[in-house]
Amino acid sequence: MIKDNKYYILFFVVFMILLPLAYVVGLVDINTITLWGRYFCFAIAAIGVDLIWGYTGILSMTQALFFCFGAYGMGMYLTLSNLPAGTTLPAFMTWNQVSELPLFWQPFESFPAAMALALFVPAAFAAVFGFFVFRSRIKGVYFAIITQALALAMFLVFSRNETMLGGTNGLTDFKTILGFDLRSSNTKLALYIISFGVLCLVFVYAKNLVKSKFGKSLVAIRDSESRMRFTAYKVTNYNIVIFVIAAVIAAIGGILYLPQTGIITPGRMSVQASIEMVVWVALGGRGSVKGAVIGALLVNLMYSIFTSLMPGAWLYVLGGLFIVTVLYLDKGIVGLFDQLKQKFYPVKSNS
């Protein structure tokens, strides 16, 4: 435990102090900072995937969708607050002959309301969808297929111009956030620090959650759902709640992701995007919160490196990594380290 704390402190010091410092003295440029800021958003989403899949054993293909719900919420606020002077409507609406701001857009004029909705909409969506699916005791592969269908359906809905969310082009062209210039380095650095701070908070929250009795019951559901039922737990409600929690965590990641990327399109919510999130967690180590974070950061870092060095090779590398994980690394990278530790520093059985 003490050893673990040492790593956490190291992690914190590197990303909270050293990296920003390196930027200030000019060793690292601002794009690298923003890149890491984005990775942190993915890591936040990965924690959500780990809670629902790694701990509870429910393979959900909607995590990228909830991520996008958050991002779109932020995007709608930014769109409205960045309207060019003299216009009352986003450009894509004007092109579609819309003369008035649709009703569901109106709350997004205020930042607090937009943030509240960006979290509440995915939560409500997950609750309603989860209620019907979990009540019917759909699980395992069938759950994965149903959520996959849902993700595809939502992708198609968001891609339509009639949905009034920018169609396939999505939402983009933001210049300021709360009055701060999004292109200025200071804003970028601030977003990076906020993202990292939120990642830490979500991490601590998830860590406490899995240690609590609620977290134990999630693992229990994964191991033996029927035993759980016969021990008088209403498994359906537990599934719905963790599905909602995972959705909200994904949305938090999405909210922070948008201002650092500057664009959100329906492509982000595709099934592939959700599968990628699952791959991060599988690689890092499922059933371990730090595994999810390590996996998300590592895979995305590798993605950046490979796509700039040899663009064609990335998919093969990712595929290869996934195969190796499935075949040999049941518990991912975290599990590998534990195994190595066991091998080189065997713990005495009585300690």
Added chain:
Amino acid sequence: MLVVNNLFVSFGGVTALNLERFSVKENELRVIIGPNGAGKSTFMDIICGKTKAQKGSVLFKGQELMGMAEVDIAKMGVGRKFQKPSIFSGLSVFDNLLLGIKTHKNVFSTYFYKLKSHHNDKIYEVAKMVGLIDDLQSLAGSLSHGKKQWLEIAIVMLQDADLMLIDEPAAGMSDIEAEKTGELLVEASKTHSVIVIEHDMKFVEQIAIDKVNVLVRGEMLTEGTFDEIKNNKDVIDCYLGSPDSAQEAKVA
């Protein structure tokens, strides 16, 4: 405590169970024996809501159980131990027991649950009783088969179910382990009603302090004390076999 009337179950036209009447009193330890496929496990499945019966009624504390969901039946106080040990293999033994403990089990209470000292004491007490006190921190999945059986019994005991349905507790256990299991069940029956399914006649003899039922091809062949059952001609023919018949079989 438990009254079963005219229960009828069939799977695809094959009658699995056809019970006219069966009842268990409070704090009774009832043993059900019978050959494979006699419908013993099916009977328990119906009581705890895992399988639905076509006809009949199952009254528990005067309330009809048929048609209720497993969770609600469990909440009413019916605990079930399965034939194949069903435990939470990814959790420690302590956590397994913690989840078993009778308390509010809705999401909200679980989410904000703090370990209470009397729950902690209870876990240690039961762990001591089933001989898992030294294994509390081990992963449940790494326990031996016999210990897994005890763990599951312990979960059911902590649930404080008024009626405990125990399916083949001694399966795969050594004689010493089985004897200990027997003591455990006899002890439990002082404060709970217990129904046990078992094959091992030596084990049955140990725990049959009350009545024994013999189930054959879905029907109740007879009910009586262990000695009555042992010497019942029908039971010997259908299930136990006699020393003579064994001899005959050998000669033939």
